[in-house]
Amino acid sequence: MIKKIFISYEESIERLKLLRKGVCSYERVALSNSLNRVLAEDLIANEDSPLYPTASLDGFAIKFIDQKDQYIKIAQNDNPAGNDIRQTLQNKMAIKTFTGSIMPINADTLIPIENVAIIDGQIKITKSVSIGNGIRPRGELYRAGDIIIPKGTKISYVEIGVLASLNINFPKVAPKPRVAIVSTGSEILDLGEERTTFSQIRSSNNHSLEALIKNYGAESIQFGIVSDDQEKLETSFQEIINSKADFIVSTGGVSVGDYDFVSETLRKLNFEIILHGVKIKPGQHILIAKRNEQIFIALPGFSLSAIITALLYLVPLINDRLGLPFEYKKISAFLKEKYYKRSQGKTEFTPCNLELINGKLEINFSGKRVGTSALLTNMLNSPYLLYSSELDNDRESGELITVYSLN
Amino acid sequence: MIKKIFISYEESIERLKLLRKGVCSYERVALSNSLNRVLAEDLIANEDSPLYPTASLDGFAIKFIDQKDQYIKIAQNDNPAGNDIRQTLQNKMAIKTFTGSIMPINADTLIPIENVAIIDGQIKITKSVSIGNGIRPRGELYRAGDIIIPKGTKISYVEIGVLASLNINFPKVAPKPRVAIVSTGSEILDLGEERTTFSQIRSSNNHSLEALIKNYGAESIQFGIVSDDQEKLETSFQEIINSKADFIVSTGGVSVGDYDFVSETLRKLNFEIILHGVKIKPGQHILIAKRNEQIFIALPGFSLSAIITALLYLVPLINDRLGLPFEYKKISAFLKEKYYKRSQGKTEFTPCNLELINGKLEINFSGKRVGTSALLTNMLNSPYLLYSSELDNDRESGELITVYSLN
Numbered sequence: 127m128i129k130k131i132f133i134s135y136e137e138s139i140e141r142l143k144l145l146r147k148g149v150c151s152y153e154r155v156a157l158s159n160s161l162n163r164v165l166a167e168d169l170i171a172n173e174d175s176p177l178y179p180t181a182s183l184d185g186f187a188i189k190f191i192d193q194k195d196q197y198i199k200i201a202q203n204d205n206p207a208g209n210d211i212r213q214t215l216q217n218k219m220a221i222k223t224f225t226g227s228i229m230p231i232n233a234d235t236l237i238p239i240e241n242v243a244i245i246d247g248q249i250k251i252t253k254s255v256s257i258g259n260g261i262r263p264r265g266e267l268y269r270a271g272d273i274i275i276p277k278g279t280k281i282s283y284v285e286i287g288v289l290a291s292l293n294i295n296f297p298k299v300a301p302k303p304r305v306a307i308v309s310t311g312s313e314i315l316d317l318g319e320e321r322t323t324f325s326q327i328r329s330s331n332n333h334s335l336e337a338l339i340k341n342y343g344a345e346s347i348q349f350g351i352v353s354d355d356q357e358k359l360e361t362s363f364q365e366i367i368n369s370k371a372d373f374i375v376s377t378g379g380v381s382v383g384d385y386d387f388v389s390e391t392l393r394k395l396n397f398e399i400i401l402h403g404v405k406i407k408p409g410q411h412i413l414i415a416k417r418n419e420q421i422f423i424a425l426p427g428f429s430l431s432a433i434i435t436a437l438l439y440l441v442p443l444i445n446d447r448l449g450l451p452f453e454y455k456k457i458s459a460f461l462k463e464k465y466y467k468r469s470q471g472k473t474e475f476t477p478c479n480l481e482l483i484n485g486k487l488e489i490n491f492s493g494k495r496v497g498t499s500a501l502l503t504n505m506l507n508s509p510y511l512l513y514s515s516e517l518d519n520d521r522e523s524g525e526l527i528t529v530y531s532l533n
Numbered sequence: 534m535i536k537k538i539f540i541s542y543e544e545s546i547e548r549l550k551l552l553r554k555g556v557c558s559y560e561r562v563a564l565s566n567s568l569n570r571v572l573a574e575d576l577i578a579n580e581d582s583p584l585y586p587t588a589s590l591d592g593f594a595i596k597f598i599d600q601k602d603q604y605i606k607i608a609q610n611d612n613p614a615g616n617d618i619r620q621t622l623q624n625k626m627a628i629k630t631f632t633g634s635i636m637p638i639n640a641d642t643l644i645p646i647e648n649v650a651i652i653d654g655q656i657k658i659t660k661s662v663s664i665g666n667g668i669r670p671r672g673e674l675y676r677a678g679d680i681i682i683p684k685g686t687k688i689s690y691v692e693i694g695v696l697a698s699l700n701i702n703f704p705k706v707a708p709k710p711r712v713a714i715v716s717t718g719s720e721i722l723d724l725g726e727e728r729t730t731f732s733q734i735r736s737s738n739n740h741s742l743e744a745l746i747k748n749y750g751a752e753s754i755q756f757g758i759v760s761d762d763q764e765k766l767e768t769s770f771q772e773i774i775n776s777k778a779d780f781i782v783s784t785g786g787v788s789v790g791d792y793d794f795v796s797e798t799l800r801k802l803n804f805e806i807i808l809h810g811v812k813i814k815p816g817q818h819i820l821i822a823k824r825n826e827q828i829f830i831a832l833p834g835f836s837l838s839a840i841i842t843a844l845l846y847l848v849p850l851i852n853d854r855l856g857l858p859f860e861y862k863k864i865s866a867f868l869k870e871k872y873y874k875r876s877q878g879k880t881e882f883t884p885c886n887l888e889l890i891n892g893k894l895e896i897n898f899s900g901k902r903v904g905t906s907a908l909l910t911n912m913l914n915s916p917y918l919l920y921s922s923e924l925d926n927d928r929e930s931g932e933l934i935t936v937y938s939l940n
Contacts (some may be wrong), residue, residue: 157724158755161744176734182835207720207761210730226720226734226785226834267910274910283748284912287741287836291734291909295725313614313633317564318702323617327583327633327698334694337568341690348565354614378633427633428589429694457889482864485933487892502698503674503681505691526892533940 130403130411134516135473138404142414142439145400145421149449154296157289160281162343163299164448169275169292174265178212179229181205183260186220186242186249187233190257197248205230220249229261236260278449280343303447305339305440306371307332308349310359310378310388311427316351330502331377331425331432338436339375344444347371354379356387363391367420372447374420375440378427380411388424389413397422405516407469409435429502434475434511437532454530456513459487465521467514474514477504480529489529509533537810537818541923542880545811549821549846552807552828556856561703564696567688569750570706571855576682576699581672585619586636588612590667593627593649593656594640597664604655612637627656636668643667685856687750710854712746712847713778714739715756715769717785717795718834723758737909738784738832738839745843746782751851754778761786763794770798774827779854781827782847785834787818795831796820804829812923814876816842836909841882841918844939861937863920866894872928874921881921884911887936896936916940 133141152166181187187205192198198220205213207226215221215230223229223236235257242249268274274292275285281297289297314329315321329351339346347369352362359379366374379388380402389402397415404412408431413424423440425432442452459480467474481488489512494504509532514521521527540548559573588594594612599605605627612620614633622628622637630636630643642664649656675681681699682692688704696704721736722728736758746753754776759769766786773781786795787809796809804822811819815838820831830847832839849859866887874881888895896919901911916939921928928934 157740158743161747207718209720226718275913279913283741283744284840284909284915286744287737287840287909288913289737290724290740291737291836293724293735311614311633313616317697317700328700330694330696330698333564333697334690336565337690337693340568429698433691433694458892459889460892482866482894485865485867485894487889487894502691502694506682506686506695508691 132403132405132410133401135404135406138401138406138412138439141401142442143452145414145416145443146446146452148446149300150447151301152298153301155299157286157295157297160286160289160297160299161283163281163297163302164343164450165275165277165279165281165285166298166300166449168273168277169289169294169297171268171270171272171274171292173270175267175291176262176264179264180262181207181223181225181227181229181236181260182262183236183238184224185222185236185238185240185260187215187223187230188220188235188237189215189217189233190235192218192220193235193237193251193254197245197250199248200244234258234261280450300448302343302345303372303444304345304347304370305373305375305444306347306349306366306369307335307339308362308366308374308376309351309427310354310376311351312353312355314351314378330429331427334429334433334502335375335377335436338433338441339444342441342444343448343450344373354387356391359387359391360394363395367395367417371420373440373443374422375425375436376422377425377432380413380424380426392422392424405472406435406438407472407474409438409475410472412439414439430477430504433502433505434477437511438475441532454532457487457529457531458526459489459529461521461523461525461527462488462490464523465489465512465514465527467519467521470519471516473516474512474518475530476512476514477508478510478512478529479508480510489527539810539812539817540808542811542813545808545813545819545846548808549849550859552821552823552850553853553859555853556707557854558708559705560708562706564693564702564704567693567696567704567706568690570688570704570709571750571857572682572684572686572688572692573705573707573856575680575684576696576701576704578675578677578679578681578699580677582674582698583635583669583671586671587669588614588630588632588634588636588643588667589669590643590645591631592629592643592645592647592667594622594630594637595627595642595644596622596624596640597642599625599627600642600644600658600661604652604657606655607651641665641668687857707855709750709752710779710851711752711754711777712780712782712851713754713756713773713776714742714746715773715781715783716758716834717761717766717783718758719760719762721758721785737836738834741836741840741909742782742784742843745840745848746851749848749851750855750857751780761794763798766794766798767801770802774802774824778827780847780850781829782832782843783829784832784839787820787831787833799829799831812879813842813845814879814881816845816882817879819846821846837884837911840909840912841884844918845882848939861939864894864936864938865933866896866936868928868930868932868934869895869897871930872896872919872921872934874926874928877926878923880923881919881925882937883919883921884915885917885919885936886915887917896934 213230620637622639
């Protein structure tokens with residue numbers, strides 16, 4: 127048994143920061159597969175958009191000054207969108223022009239169809255407009271050389287539309303970091319396995335972690351469950367190391383009990399321990415180790431502790447490799463009920479609800495049960511963790527307090 | 534040309550509500566494929582969890598009253614997690630017990646390993662604990678019959694963990710509604726197509742809509758671009774109808790211009806018009822039609838208008854079929870700068886930024902350009918739409934105003 131040294135949460139994050147590498151490589155994906163991937167390059171416009179002044183509504187292209195005459199003659203040819211010859215407007219003439227059409231040369235104004243009456247091949251202006259009306263000028267959307275979307279942006283349906291309009295078929299994105307997952311514990315049954323002894327419980331950690339990893343944009347490599355036995359653990363860990371995953375995440379086997387072999391196995395496999403034991407609740411027994419480029423994160427076995435520590439220590443590293451911000455967005459919100467500090471001298475992370483009442487953000491704990499790290503259900507509908515520092519104590523209703531936003 | 538009758542936004546939503554059907558069917562998916570799917574049944578616990586009192590930390594199982602003696606003898610056999618025989622604790626004895634172990638019969642208290650010294654096969658209690666310490670009682674997590682996750686819940690990594698712990702391998706989920714997409718317009722080039730005339734512009738609508746549809750949990754069927762010609766349109770629409778999509782979404786071809794054939798084609802194909810023209814900005818020319826069970830939503834062609842109207846009219850119908858709330862969450866936030874009403878007598882939806890400052894939610898428009906419906910870039914980083922009703926006018930900085938949250 128090697129004695130753990132419990133460090134502060136702040137110190138643990140400083141050590142975690144030393145494991146940052148940023149985006150080391152890139153890959154190209156088809157635009158239709160790029161949703162939720164992260165751009166690995168700035169997107170720069172190669173030409174103005176629109177490239178020509180363009181009609182933004184249906185009407186007649188005219189010269190502004192010709193509005194002083196009550197009637198303007200309609201030119202013979204229309205100007206439909208997609209027309210391949212750019213027409214030239216003659217003085218005292220009007221060309222019928224449609225939404226999306228390039229404006230004729232010399233036309234400086236588009237009078238909407240609703241503002242005219244058509245009489246004997248002429249338009250009669252019933253309501254005049256200002257100069258430039260109904261025209262999107264060249265470069266209105268963007269100009270050549272503009273950074274339209276910076277690298278490190280997660281691609282949503284909006285970015286996909288913008289990429290398509292730039293004719294970018296295969297955007298450069300950050301490769302997905304690969305995360306291997308294994309659950310340890312002799313008492314753990316995998317999904318669908320039949321119970322053979324009364325004390326077995328279902329593993330949920332390997333499944334919730336797989337989904338969490340996918341959710342945060344990484345790829346998961348599932349290794350299932352390994353029983354809590356030194357020899358089996360070593361063989362399995364060696365196999366998992368061979369997967370060349372960037373990160374290996376285990377759950378269980380990091381507390382102080384005799385049956386907790388994970389840290390010893392890692393030492394045997396020549397991992398360097400980055401941290402083992404942090405003054406946080408839940409998840410104080412967390413262990414992070416490193417060998418060559420591979421990072422091993424041993425999470426506690428209780429499901430809520432496993433998920434919260436994965437959020438605190440794994441997700442920032444995934445974000446780093448994707449080019450996303452390393453730290454969560456921290457927001458301030460008003461406590462709607464008293465917050466009881468349960469673990470003096472520890473940094474606490476507590477699932478909470480946020481509700482927006484008249485523009486003010488309020489924290490409550492409705493539906494959450496306190497006092498155990500086993501209650502993964504506490505995280506249902508709860509992408510927020512209340513943060514209470516090592517030095518904090520109880521906080522009263524009405525106080526402004528920090529919340530980590532996990533989205 | 535059939536004349537449009539512009540209705541109010543409120544009236545348009547009332548008509549949209551008549552198209553609701555809810556979840557009409559279900560399917561089962563493997564748990565590992567269930568991320569972001571929507572549960573189609575309540576998840577009810579079939580047994581208490583934990584089923585037996587369980588140790589929540591490493592230590593010694595004892596009787597509470599035995600703490601009055603300074604020393605307690607350690608039983609020969611440990612009680613590791615996963616043990617298949619439930620032991621019985623004798624009076625004035627202590628059984629070494631590990632996190633996750635079922636508590637021995639008769640043990641009512643777990644004294645943590647940190648609270649004892651081990652001397653000559655006995656524990657010496659250095660710090661006593663209260664009764665029940667370190668034990669998760671039967672049913673602490675949930676009891677048989679409890680609804681653990683209600684139907685209509687979108688499955689996140691948390692729900693996957695809970696489902697796994699319930700041994701639910703193939704949850705019942707709402708089938709993905711199928712949405713066919715087509716862009717109309719002669720001036721439109723698809724991704725990668727070479728420009729042949731100067732006026733052509735890249736289509737982004739079919740791609741952004743495909744991603745939007747996936748993002749909101751539906752399946753997309755891509756039909757690309759059809760040129761704005763009555764005959765081609767009719768043939769294409771017939772093919773798209775044959776896809777048996779639940780919803781068909783087109784972009785372009787719904788304004789008042791002569792080259793806008795969509796509404797006439799739909800009438801020809803015996804669609805019943807549900808609405809055509811709504812007093813909203815952007816997207817006033819929207820058309821929704823229905824034939825048998827198929828719903829056709831013709832969106833305007835400008836990219837920002839197309840996305841905003843898809844969010845306002847398509848997404849609620851997708852949500853309905855998935856069992857999610859039909860309406861967006863509406864939140865109130867404080868204007869940080871003046872809001873200029875641009876279209877009197879219309880309901881306006883304006884992309885905006887929300888920032889949380891000291892627990893107060895503030896609206897700003899930084900990075901947004903005003904005055905055109907073509908600027909899809911206005912939606913970048915902007916999952917919020919400011920809502921300004923038909924009767925609203927300019928609003929001053931500091932006022933509380935409604936925002937639609939699109940997440």
